[in-house]
Amino acid sequence: MAPTLKLVYFDVMARGLPLVMCLEHGGLEYEAKNVLRGDLDWAAMKASDDAPFDQLPVLFVDGKPIAQTAACAHVIGKIAGTDGGDDIADYAVSSMLISETEDIYKDLAKGAVTQFKELGDRAEDNKAMWAEAFPKHYAMLEKLVVAGGDAFTSTGVSVGEFYLWSILHQVSLMAGEAGKTSLDAFPKLKAFYDRVASMEKTKAVLEGKTAMGPSLWGQYFIE
Ligand SMILES: N[C@@H](CCC(=O)N[C@@H](CS)C(=O)NCC(=O)O)C(=O)O
Known part of the structure; x- marks a missing residue:
């Protein structure tokens, strides 16, 4: 059975965009929480064991928190079969x-x-x-x-x-x-x-038509 997935991040593209792209293009179901939108309390999460390095993004896989964006992408690739697999x-x-x-x-x-x-x-x-x-x-x-x-x-x-x-x-x-x-x-x-x-999936991501919702995609890097 596919594991349950929950992505927690802020209101900007930055490190959220790569993971949402990997999740959406991998065809995976996931729940998304945006701490700046008030979906959950980031300070409380930081104080718990749910943020292994006190930073976001965190991807919960069957409830277990995975930190470091690159590691999350590798895990998503393994689950979705988009990491190159046996090739x-x-x-x-x-x-x-x-x-x-x-x-x-x-x-x-x-x-x-x-x-x-x-x-x-x-x-x-x-x-x-x-x-x-x-x-x-x-x-x-x-x-x-x-x-x-x-x-x-x-x-x-x-x-x-x-x-x-x-x-x-x-x-x-x-x-x-x-x-x-x-x-x-x-x-x-x-x-x-x-x-x-x-x-099409990229367009949907950029249009905010994902579990993260339309408010995710503020531009973090300006110039
Ligand atoms: N090496 C980490 C860096 C993560 C990181 O810098 N997260 C920033 C946001 S992009 C963060 O959580 N900042 C808020 C804080 O430190 O409270 C990764 O690849 O995920």
Whole structure:
């Protein structure tokens, strides 16, 4: 029997988007709680054993809390059968993409202006993020796009791909506003991004038609 799943997160895309993408594209039933919407008391949850590292997201699998976004994605992939499974090459690529996305996330955390963090004395970090970090990540990813010119795995629907897409999407929203890094210079990566963006389940996620509800998708990273 499929395990029961409950995702707890805040009111922003950030680390919620990759997990909702993995859950929805994996065709899994899940309950979602948004602590900023008041679905539950985050302070009380933090004080309990339900937040293993005092942070969100937390994915409850049959009531057991799993923390760390990457770990949650791996678990979702295993449950949904979208982690590459017995195909070791696909499994490896999907796993690599999850770790690579975390590296991009680190650059964002260092250089980006967010809903809650102003630029302050990080002007150089912000410049380096746009001029060096993103182009370098994108160029390396471009070389890994293989299947059909718009996918990284033989299925094109692994958790690693949805995880990566979720951060590309958030960077694209920033880039759209600031006009600083565009996927246009990386045609295969762009084809991948566009393919996933055009999927019906992705559209439903972005339109807020998921268990997380319409209020989830505030843009966390601004510029
Ligand atoms: N390494 C963790 C980082 C999680 C994290 O930074 N969570 C932030 C929100 S994105 C958080 O819970 N902040 C609220 C708090 O610390 O109270 C992961 O991958 O999930």
